[in-house]
Amino acid sequence: MKVLFIGGTGNISTSTSKLCVERGINLYLLNRCNRNVVIPGSNIIRADISQTKDIASALQDHKWDVVVNWICIQYRRYQKRL
DSSP states (O other), X not given: OEEEEESOSSTTHHHHHHHHHHTTOEEEEEXXXXXXXXXXXXXXXXXXXXXXXXXXHHHXXXXXXXXXXXXXXXXXXXXXXX
C-alpha cells in the first residue's frame, strides 16, 4: 500500500509514521523538513503545502492508496486544497 502523509513528523504523527513503516507500508512524507525527525524506511518529498505550484509539481507523478493530512488544523483554511 502506498500512503502519503502531509506532515508526518509532528508530535502525534511521528509514532504513526514509524508504525506504518514497521508494518510494511510504502510511506511518503510530504513536509518542509524543518524538524530533526528521521523516519527510517520512509520516502521524503520536501515541499511546503502552502505553495500550491510546488506541491503540484512534486506530486504529479505519484498516486496513493491513502492520503492523510496531519497539518489540517482549521478545515476552512484548507478546504480549497481538498
